Amino acid sequence: MMVATAEKVSAVAYGAARRRWASKKVRVRLGNLLSLRWAAIALILVGWFVYYPIVDNFIVSTTDEDIYTGEVTNVGLANYDRLLHDPIVLVALFNNCLYALISVVFQVFGAFLLAAIIEDLRSERWRRFWRAVYFVPSAISITVTGLLFYFIYQPQIGLLDAALARLGLGQLVQPWLGNEHTAIYAIIAMSQWQGFGYTTLLFAIAIQKIPRDLYDAATMDGAGALRRLWNITFPLTREMTGLMVIVTVAGAFQVFNEVMVMTAGGPNNSSQVLGTWLY
Amino acid sequence: MKCSLQVVAVSVAAVSSMGLSISSSISAEAVAADPDAKVEYSGTLSVLTKFGSQQLSPYFVDVAKQYEKLHPGVKVELIQESDDSVKGKTKTLVASDSLPDIYFSWTGSWGANFVRGNRAVDLTKIIGPGTDWGKTLSPAAVKAFEYNGKLYGIPLYQDAKFMGYNKQVFGKLGLKTPANFEELLVSCDAIRISGMTPISLGNKEAWPVIHYIGQLLAYNVPQATLERDFDPATAQYTDPGYVDALKQLSELLERCTDGAAVNGTSYSSAVQAFSNTQSAMYYQEILEFDSSATPDTALKPADFGFFKLPVPDGAKGDLKAIEGAPEGYMISSASTNIPLAIDFMKFVTSPENGQVLSAPPYGQPSATIGGASASTMSKAVVEGIKHINSASYLMPWLDTANPPRVAAAWLSSLQALTGGSMSPEQVIEEVRRTASAAK
Numbered sequence: 001m002m003v004a005t006a007e008k009v010s011a012v013a014y015g016a017a018r019r020r021w022a023s024k025k026v027r028v029r030l031g032n033l034l035s036l037r038w039a040a041i042a043l044i045l046v047g048w049f050v051y052y053p054i055v056d057n058f059i060v061s062t063t064d065e066d067i068y069t070g071e072v073t074n075v076g077l078a079n080y081d082r083l084l085h086d087p088i089v090l091v092a093l094f095n096n097c098l099y100a101l102i103s104v105v106f107q108v109f110g111a112f113l114l115a116a117i118i119e120d121l122r123s124e125r126w127r128r129f130w131r132a133v134y135f136v137p138s139a140i141s142i143t144v145t146g147l148l149f150y151f152i153y154q155p156q157i158g159l160l161d162a163a164l165a166r167l168g169l170g171q172l173v174q175p176w177l178g179n180e181h182t183a184i185y186a187i188i189a190m191s192q193w194q195g196f197g198y199t200t201l202l203f204a205i206a207i208q209k210i211p212r213d214l215y216d217a218a219t220m221d222g223a224g225a226l227r228r229l230w231n232i233t234f235p236l237t238r239e240m241t242g243l244m245v246i247v248t249v250a251g252a253f254q255v256f257n258e259v260m261v262m263t264a265g266g267p268n269n270s271s272q273v274l275g276t277w278l279y
Numbered sequence: 280m281k282c283s284l285q286v287v288a289v290s291v292a293a294v295s296s297m298g299l300s301i302s303s304s305i306s307a308e309a310v311a312a313d314p315d316a317k318v319e320y321s322g323t324l325s326v327l328t329k330f331g332s333q334q335l336s337p338y339f340v341d342v343a344k345q346y347e348k349l350h351p352g353v354k355v356e357l358i359q360e361s362d363d364s365v366k367g368k369t370k371t372l373v374a375s376d377s378l379p380d381i382y383f384s385w386t387g388s389w390g391a392n393f394v395r396g397n398r399a400v401d402l403t404k405i406i407g408p409g410t411d412w413g414k415t416l417s418p419a420a421v422k423a424f425e426y427n428g429k430l431y432g433i434p435l436y437q438d439a440k441f442m443g444y445n446k447q448v449f450g451k452l453g454l455k456t457p458a459n460f461e462e463l464l465v466s467c468d469a470i471r472i473s474g475m476t477p478i479s480l481g482n483k484e485a486w487p488v489i490h491y492i493g494q495l496l497a498y499n500v501p502q503a504t505l506e507r508d509f510d511p512a513t514a515q516y517t518d519p520g521y522v523d524a525l526k527q528l529s530e531l532l533e534r535c536t537d538g539a540a541v542n543g544t545s546y547s548s549a550v551q552a553f554s555n556t557q558s559a560m561y562y563q564e565i566l567e568f569d570s571s572a573t574p575d576t577a578l579k580p581a582d583f584g585f586f587k588l589p590v591p592d593g594a595k596g597d598l599k600a601i602e603g604a605p606e607g608y609m610i611s612s613a614s615t616n617i618p619l620a621i622d623f624m625k626f627v628t629s630p631e632n633g634q635v636l637s638a639p640p641y642g643q644p645s646a647t648i649g650g651a652s653a654s655t656m657s658k659a660v661v662e663g664i665k666h667i668n669s670a671s672y673l674m675p676w677l678d679t680a681n682p683p684r685v686a687a688a689w690l691s692s693l694q695a696l697t698g699g700s701m702s703p704e705q706v707i708e709e710v711r712r713t714a715s716a717a718k
């Protein structure tokens with residue numbers, strides 16, 4: 001009798017424990033599901049504003065629309081075929097790649113070197129001064145900079161040709177934006193002038209975060225400036241360098257304003273980039 | 280995985296079909312103006328103009344103010360764009376189906392696009408020959424906006440291209456206005472020897488050289504051939520006059536301008552050089568006469584002269600043709616107040632407003648009969664109008680007469696010709712190839 005009662009009590013306790021366990025499991029699952037609602041909001045937003053436009057763009061790219069009549073014809077991949085056989089697209093792609101390559105050299109590695117030199121100065125006042133000097137061009141609108149350089153490159157009244165002539169380099173005088181072989185380089189040069197200071201400032205901030213003790217120890221060990229740059233500064237700013245490479249390359253493929261203002265892609269489409277040719 | 284792929288595929292197809300059906304549904308229906316429609320003087324009228332420059336923008340601002348004063352219930356909203364920006368702005372407005380009530384249009388294929396898409400109101404019954412409004416406008420200017428036998432545009436002013444020159448420079452060097460193309464080149468040589476740029480030209484925008492070749496093509500290629508080639512369906516570009524005209528252009532660029540350097544110069548810099556007396560000539564529209572020589576510029580109106588681009592010897596086209604066309608406005612078929620939009624344009628094209636438009640500082644020869652008064656206009660503009668009226672053919676601007684792809688081929692190839700990287704034969708080959716692909 002006693003055994004039977006004990007068994008009964010044990011079964012009841014087991015049942016209650018099981019129910020508690022099941023209820024806890026449901027609560028945990030529910031909690032997990034509820035916590036997903038925050039992720040769902042983010043997913044919906046990203047899906048709507050990032051992935052939907054990508055899919056929609058692809059759909060639009062398989063059609064040919066007459067903006068005047070509103071007629072839409074499904075052309076499959078014909079637009080891509082046209083794109084691949086369009087020689088100007090290759091010119092534009094080459095110009096974008098050139099833009100990226102030169103920008104990485106000047107705006108990443110050049111800016112890194114300049115930042116290292118500035119941060120190596122003893123006087124804080126001079127460090128601030130040079131940071132400001134190099135940063136000022138970045139504060140000017142790209143459209144205004146484009147117009148400014150249009151006048152600098154202008155063949156008749158431009159500062160560049162006048163300076164070259166004064167320096168006895170008359171053989172180099174030419175219509176920088178009017179020559180098919182120099183137009184894109186003239187635009188890229190302007191862009192380096194404009195963007196150089198910004199990346200220099202970012203590298204300067206990264207360099208400031210490196211503990212001075214490392215430089216002091218290296219100096220005591222007899223390391224020269226170049227050795228310190230290569231063995232301390234460069235490795236400890238590699239995250240910033242990586243980020244700058246990504247940002248600069250992405251920026252080079254989004255170029256539009258400077259080309260539109262200075263040459264509108266000319267002469268003879270020689271300075272087209274993907275953005276302007278698409279426009 | 281298969282299931283999710285199917286879901287994605289079905290979703291894409293559904294979204295795609297939705298997109299297509301939405302796009303298809305925006306095509307407009309043909310709308311014709313009703314001559315008996317009552318004008319309700321209330322609401323807002325939006326107007327897209329090409330008078331965005333500092334010199335021209337006050338014209339529409341003043342006219343709008345006067346109209347609002349006459350009709351207090353009406354508000355006129357102006358969108359004023361420049362010659363370059365109006366093209367992009369118009370295309371954006373069309374693509375987003377938000378054309379203003381009244382919008383600027385060139386003649387030729389530019390205007391034809393609006394008609395093709397039923398974006399413009401058919402104005403035949405109110406602006407056609409014999410109508411009250413039609414009688415007040417130059418018939419040729421109204422006819423320039425005729426498409427498929429119907430009239431769609433309201434011409435505001437007439438335009439044509441002339442070579443402006445500095446009389447003082449010509450006088451000092453003992454030069455006369457050239458009687459033929461060869462004499463023009465000889466004059467250029469003499470001016471260059473004197474240390475001055477003979478013709479200032481800025482071709483950064485690519486269309487300024489298009490204007491030179493347009494006039495030379497009118498001289499060298501028969502009118503019927505030109506018009507056949509403007510139509511993508513019949514275009515051939517095989518007439519030898521094309522290469523002749525391009526060779527003449529090459530010679531002019533070499534002997535009269537700064538050569539390849541002009542591709543790096545904007546057209547506004549070129550006008551400035553002429554106004555500052557840094558060049559002896561500038562090929563310009565009649566619309567620019569009153570701005571290139573003003574009492575405030577180094578080149579004074581009294582020293583300003585002009586002549587038609589001289590005819591090359593042996594040219595086989597229309598020697599009395601002149602490059603130019605009226606420019607005007609269209610009424611959007613989507614406008615909610617078409618009678619009011621028409622009434623506003625009647626006000627804009629009244630003889631009184633025409634006289635204001637024709638006189639300095641605007642200097643835009645009005646297309647309204649009685650809208651140009653010799654007493655208020657500058658002498659040069661009055662003379663220019665006489666040339667336009669006596670022309671046997673108005674050669675349309677090449678970049679608006681041709682379909683966009685062919686126009687783009689002309690623009691880039693001519694920049695290459697100017698820069699010396701293409702020969703005349705290569706230019707016409709490129710245009711021919713593009714025209715063939717555009718069929």
